[in-house]
Amino acid sequence: QKEVEQNSGPLSVPEGAIASLNCTYSDRVSQSFFWYRQYSGKSPELIMSIYSNGDKEDGRFTAQLNKASQYVSLLIRDSQPSDSATYLCAVNRQGGSEKLVFGKGTKLTVNP
Amino acid sequence: KAGVTQTPRYLIKTRGQQVTLSCSPISGHRSVSWYQQTPGQGLQFLFEYFSETQRNKGNFPGRFSGRQFSNSRSEMNVSTLELGDSALYLCASSLAGGEETQYFGPGTRLLVL
Numbered sequence: 142q143k144e145v146e147q148n149s150g151p152l153s154v155p156e157g158a159i160a161s162l163n164c165t166y167s168d169r170v171s172q173s174f175f176w177y178r179q180y181s182g183k184s185p186e187l188i189m190s191i192y193s194n195g196d197k198e199d200g201r202f203t204a205q206l207n208k209a210s211q212y213v214s215l216l217i218r219d220s221q222p223s224d225s226a227t228y229l230c231a232v233n234r235q236g237g238s239e240k241l242v243f244g245k246g247t248k249l250t251v252n253p
Numbered sequence: 254k255a256g257v258t259q260t261p262r263y264l265i266k267t268r269g270q271q272v273t274l275s276c277s278p279i280s281g282h283r284s285v286s287w288y289q290q291t292p293g294q295g296l297q298f299l300f301e302y303f304s305e306t307q308r309n310k311g312n313f314p315g316r317f318s319g320r321q322f323s324n325s326r327s328e329m330n331v332s333t334l335e336l337g338d339s340a341l342y343l344c345a346s347s348l349a350g351g352e353e354t355q356y357f358g359p360g361t362r363l364l365v366l
Binding site for chain 1: 286298345
């Protein structure tokens with residue numbers, strides 16, 4: 142099992158819909174979880190970080206974390222064409238040899 | 254506050270050559286991490302430096318090395334380049350590492366011919 146897994150997509154949603162992006166991780170001691178957005182040809186930019194079980198909302202974005210199920214998700218409400226990008230889930234393995242372990246990303250397309 | 258900067262932005266090299274990439278972290282950030290991004294493998298961790306010391310290392314051959322200077326600027330070096338080293342090399346900085354958020358630079362796109 143890969144350490145951080147994401148559906149590769151592509152995920153296509155109409156403008157105004159809710160986009161749901163999912164991520165599972167294998168290391169139970171993981172403490173910190175991040176969602177990055179990466180536009181084609183650009184570097185990743187941080188959208189959300191979440192450290193505790195439950196939901197965390199920031200504008201149109203909501204991150205959800207369930208440590209028991211080793212699952213983290215990102216919901217994008219009222220999706221816009223400008224949200225079209227690849228979304229990377231990253232998990233911090235404090236104490237391991239790698240600082241941040243990334244999933245391979247889910248490509249999201251929001252259709253006008 | 255200025256973001257993470259990386260130079261050069263683009264680089265073309267031939268097999269067998271070596272290359273040095275530079276990264277200047279956000280002012281006040283002392284931790285610098287390097288990642289390699291390829292379409293097939295995604296983002297993979299290379300190494301992390303904090304206070305001029307390598308604190309973590311990923312699973313890459315010894316041809317990949319790095320260092321950090323007293324002003325927190327970091328360089329990474331790849332010797333004896335191979336075609337498979339063609340990738341986007343990303344640098345990320347954080348205040349002190351640990352569980353803190355990392356902020357990425359624009360990356361250096363390396364093409365090995």
